[in-house]
Amino acid sequence: MPIIPVEWLAPLMFAVLLLFMVSGFPVAFALAANGLLFGYIAIEQGLMSVALLQALPDRIFGIMSNETLLAIPFFTFMGLVLERSGMAEDLLETIGQLFGRVRGGLAYAVILVGALLAATTGVVAASVISMGLISLPIMLKYGYSQSVSTGVIAASGTLAQIIPPSLVLIVMADQLGVSVGAMYQGALIPALLLVLFYIAYVFVITWFQKNALPALPPEACYIGQSNSGMRILKAVVFVLMPPLALVFLVLGTIFLGIATPTEGGAMGAVGALLIAASKKRLNLDLLKQSIDSTTKLSCFVLFILIGSTVFGLTFRAVEGDLWVEQLMGDLPGGELGFLIAVQILIFVLGFFLDFFEIAFIVIPLLVPVADKLGVDLVWFGVMIAMNMQTSFLTPPFGFSLFYLKSVTPKVVKTIEIYKGSLPFIALQLLMVVLIFAFPQLVSQEEKVKYQDSPLQLDLPPQNYGGESDPAGQQPFVPNFSE
DSSP states (O other), rough: OOEEEEEEEHHHHHHHHHHHHHHTTEEEEHHHHHHHHHHHHHTEEEESSSSGHHHHHHHHHOOOOOOOOHHHHHHHHHHHHHHHHHHHHHHHHHHHHHTTTTTHHHHHHHHHHHHHHHHOOOOOHHHHHHHHHHHHHHHTTTTTTTTHHHHHHHHHHGGTTTTTSOOHHHHHHHHHTTTTHHHHHHHHHHHHHHHHHHHHHHHHHHHOOOSSSSOGGGGOOOOSSHHHHHHHHHHHHIIIHHHHHHHHIIIIIIHTTOHHHHHHHHHHHHHHHHHHHHHTOOOOHHHHHHHHHHHHHHHHHHHOOOOHHHHHHHHHHHTTTHHOOOOOSSSSSSHHHHHHHHHHHHHHHHHTTOOOIIIIIIHHHHEEEEEEEOOOOHHHHHHHHHHHGGGTTTTOOOOHHHHHTTTOTTTTTHHHHHHHHHHHHHHHHHHHHHHHHGGGGSSSOOOOOOOTTTTTOOOOOOOOOBHHHBTTTOOOOOOTTO
């Protein structure tokens, strides 16, 4: 076997991984195959001990027994049960009636319902498809702009990726080595601000383009009709209150420290079943569909994480972590240069990769560098999560755009969906800039430092809980006053 210089192994390993992914090979198996291939090369060249591979079974069992990742199937199951029980339809009908007589009322309703679905379901596909099937035909029927309507629906569905209990935040917490609760608290204020930005954008459209988002005619609303007050009260009590109560049950108990995210997810799953049962929509078919989809997503996440562990073990053994640290640490501007470069990298990768792939491949390479530079990891993670949210909207591979196109009428052209997504991509990037400029938006009780990642080689079980820096080192935040 020809001798490959050690300094070339890490860049070559990363390049081969990209080649695997471009060829369409499944990501999980591409990661594992790449790790084993270069592990063999490193062993043959005497750069890596065969005994090091004995760490793999322990690490795989550590992943499978990780309680943090157990929250993913709980929250996924909760969202799927609620989506299939018709909660989205009921919410859109109720909130649409409340705002129908206002210009842009249906767009406001879609944004608010998207936020509520995000806080209860956390599933982008379910949110986008549900709102696309229900609200888009009504919006088009009453003269709403195609681009604005599709943009509002696609963007509101992506709120499930940043509003807790988001699967993105769970995965990010795991990769950053911080607690899920800290990520949830850190993301809450930026997520709510993003919802306000969406509402403000719709308001601006209604102010300057009054015909783009007209109000519903009186005959389409039951407000002002006989017995309308009682109908509204009944809808609010029986439609709006159950999901709000479920949000408090899940997020409230987590934020108050009563339950862990995994326990909150379990309570949410039970609450979703109770809501479905109260609507007399809980049946064996719904359970089968929800369990099947939950199993597929959970296995998808688990296999990618196992593949990234195999890749990371070899990558670190061939000094890949030192290569990335040197590459990113030597950027001009120090910490600021590193942070700007990371955000540009994540945004560009979002055009081509799913957020799971970014989280499991790229984040473990960046976190040790960020930690060494003294960057606050919760702030860093929230900023990346907000940036990764744009991957669902960026043409031509944005998943939300695909989901929406699959349920839109033929009269809606793909270019209109792309045009509608662009202002919301700009709003999301603006939110990234605000988080960068005002770190205090990411609220948290304590500063936490990196504990573990799939790149580390230690044999004991992984510790995914965050803790305060024992040395009292202050995390890096940008200071624009100097």
